[in-house]
Amino acid sequence: MVKLIRLLCYYKFITVVTLLFALSFTASAQKVTYIDSTVKQHKFTLAEIDYIEDINGKLTFNEVLNSPSINSKFKPNGTYFPNNKNRESTYWYRVKVRFDKESANRDALIEFFDQTTDEVTAYMPTKGGIYSAAKSGNRINFASRLFHHKNFEFQISNNTAGDYTYYFRLKSRNLVNVIIVYRTVDYFVHYALNEYLTFGLFYGMVLIFCFHNLLMFMAVKRRQYLYYVFYILSVAVYEMSVDGIAFQYLWPQTPALNDYVYGVSLYSLSIFALIFTEELLQVKQRSGRLYKLINYVIAARTVYFLYCLFIDKSLFAYKFVEVVPLSMAFVAGINIYRRGFKPARFFVLAYAFLFAGFMVKALTALGYAHFLPAFVSYYSIGFCFVIEMVLLSFAIGDQVRILRKEKDEAQDETIRQMHINSELKDSINQELEHQVTVRTKQVVEKSQEILEQSKVIEAQNQQLTNINQLLEHQAAEITRMNVLLENDNIQLKTNIDKVTSARVLSAELNFEEFSAKYPDQETCYKFLAELKWQGEYQCTRCNHTSYCAGRVPYSRRCTKCSYEESALHNTIFQNNRIPINKAFYIVYLIYSSKGTISSHQLSDKLGIRQSTCWAYAIRIKKVMQEQKRSRRKDAPQGWSTLVLETGTKA
Missing domain, CATH: 1.20.1070 (Rhopdopsin 7-helix transmembrane proteins)
Structure with missing residues (x-):
């Protein structure tokens, strides 16, 4: 058991040593920038800058500073100045600086040039080995900057002799060149004033x-x-x-x-x-x-x-x-x-x-x-x-x-033309004066002739006045005769209309003569409306007697129940499917022939199918028979008496 513990400790020690070696190798890969007393300004370029791309933007400074795995991901810059190729990512940059004894204790700063950078946070080492953070960028109020200058500056608080690592976190929606510059404060003031x-x-x-x-x-x-x-x-x-x-x-x-x-x-x-x-x-x-x-x-x-x-x-x-x-x-x-x-x-x-x-x-x-x-x-x-x-x-x-040159040339041309016009005007005036003298002489001679002719014209005017009076008398007589003729024409037209109506109601007319009386649908509808409602209007639904015009020509709408009744409703033409003037003519022919005309003859006269003419003839003959049975001796005559008899509905 003791041997196993020792073995584990040994492997752990080997692992730590290997990791430290790898970290030291990685750290040594970055170029260290030497700052001596002669350096007033230095731009960090190429391998002097290492960077990490933080795609999610969630890395913290403690992780970047203390995590070996994250430190190992720093990559050397491959371009002269680095940039944020992926504008959705956050980038971390790292530079290493070594101050010598002669450059120590000089006031200096780190400056960023690109003013379109949204946010840049600088982590600067202090004398106690602790990092302090400072933030700037064009998304932060200008008053919060260290210097009231257009660029982004960060104060170097510890520049004693030794090696220092500076970290910068940058985020921008614009593609920016990350230009990191070391400057002494004296040089910065000189540069800013000139700029x-x-x-x-x-x-x-x-x-x-x-x-x-x-x-x-x-x-x-x-x-x-x-x-x-x-x-x-x-x-x-x-x-x-x-x-x-x-x-x-x-x-x-x-x-x-x-x-x-x-x-x-x-x-x-x-x-x-x-x-x-x-x-x-x-x-x-x-x-x-x-x-x-x-x-x-x-x-x-x-x-x-x-x-x-x-x-x-x-x-x-x-x-x-x-x-x-x-x-x-x-x-x-x-x-x-x-x-x-x-x-x-x-x-x-x-x-x-x-x-x-x-x-x-x-x-x-x-x-x-x-x-x-x-x-x-x-x-x-x-x-x-x-x-x-x-x-x-x-x-x-x-x-x-x-x-202006074109205007001057046009003005010179205008002056030249005006000079020519003036010379032409003078010559024309001389010619006109001569012509006026000759013309004046001719006018005087003519005036004498005109004076003599005026006396003749005066006499003729007197004769014309007498003739005009006679013509006015004749015109008044003609006007009176025109009035009489106009009255006769009106009377004659009325008589012709009455004769035509009488013929329509009695004798047989051809379709052209019949169409003269009922030429179109509007005339037929008007006739039906006058015939149907020649007495007082009464609504068929509510018996109301007041109406207004309906949507269909010559239809009437009840003002009480809004029921609209057309001129064809409750007439022999209800549900009519042929031109209304031809339907009129069918009724007229059947009436005038007392029902003896055949459907074939009706079809030939009107150009309508024989079956349609036969259906209309059956309907009209039925109405005629019903009318014959119930007719009184003093009942009115004519084909129009059949219209209001609905008969058998089609």
Whole structure:
């Protein structure tokens, strides 16, 4: 038993020693950065940085510091500057520093450059060997920072001679370069003052350009100046949001705006750049197809912006989409310049510088521009924006110069034409004066002739007056005769109508003559309504006598029970399935022939199937027989007397 215990202890000891050896080997794999008295600034790059990707974001500092299994997962950085490739993960970074005796006790700090980083927590070793945590980022109020500076700084509280390990926990929805820099406080102050002086010059130029172009817009009322002002302001807001200046001075207590401002400013930058391009280069007049393409890009960029703003704001991080609208503006400038529009040369040159700045910035973000000076790599976009603003101002001025030249040429042409017109006017006036003199003489001679003719005309007017009086008398007589004729026509028309009605009720008419009396369905319905309700209306359901118009023409609806009764109801035409005027004619023919006409004859006359005519004939003959048995001597005659007899319903 004792031997077994000793054996277990031996294996345990061997395991611990092996683990410690592995940890010491892992720790020794990371490069230690030496800081001496000559080092005022040092950027940690490549193997000087180790990192762990925390996919779930649940690792604590105690686990990272004390857990051997987690410490063994630290991997050396393989790029010049590390970045958060997976923006959903949390990353832990570790750097090791060795201070010599000469560099000890100097005030120094650790600084992070990328101002779009959401959260970064620094764990700094103190003199007692205990780590203190400090937090910063663009999601934390600006007032909580150690220094009121756009970058993220963390004070080194213990820099006595020896080796120290610093841990940093970083989380950001944006793809950021993790640039970790050691700086002495003296050098930091010198650097910050120079940097803010540069910012002052840059934003001062932006304000000057804005003010100048705003005054030009107010003076000449050309919209391109106003679009250019909006474009420059969008550039300024974007640069301020990316540099952290906007967060420092405009909304230090509202870090939530950092999630939106640079996306909104990039959108407005692209849109106003394209609109300014259309206006400056006169794209609509010079290339209709290119004008439509630019508008399609504006619409697509707007849809993408709205999607980012209201659905998924994390897509704001994909800044490379701005290459599309800016490339569109660049292509438009080249195309318009090739068409002979001279102001486009400055426009093309401006966007060439802007694209060069974008390329340098992209290479810097990918870690391929470390060979360039820091000033060039980090401020390439701002520098190129300044050059672009100057060149675009030249383009606007060149356009104004060309327009002024064209205006001066048009004005000179107008003056020359006015001089020609003046000479022509003088010659025409001389000719007119001569013609007026000749014409005046002719007018005087004519006036004498007209005076003599006026006397003759006066005599003729007297004769015409007498004739007019006679004509007025005749016109009055003709009017009286027309009135008499009109009365005779009305009487004649009435007589014809009565004769036609009489013939309809007695003698046999053909279908054309019958149709003259009952030409359409409306006339037939009107006749049935007048015949059916010639007395007082009475509802068949509730016997109410008040009604209003129904939905069907000439139907009546009871105002009490709302029962609607059509003109066909309770007549021989109830459930009628053929045109109503033909049904009228069938009744008329059977009545006038006293029921002797056959169904075949009815079919030939009306063009209706013989079976249908036979069914109608049976129904009508039955009504005629019932009427014959019950007819009184003084009963009215005519085919219409059969209508109100319902007979056998079909």
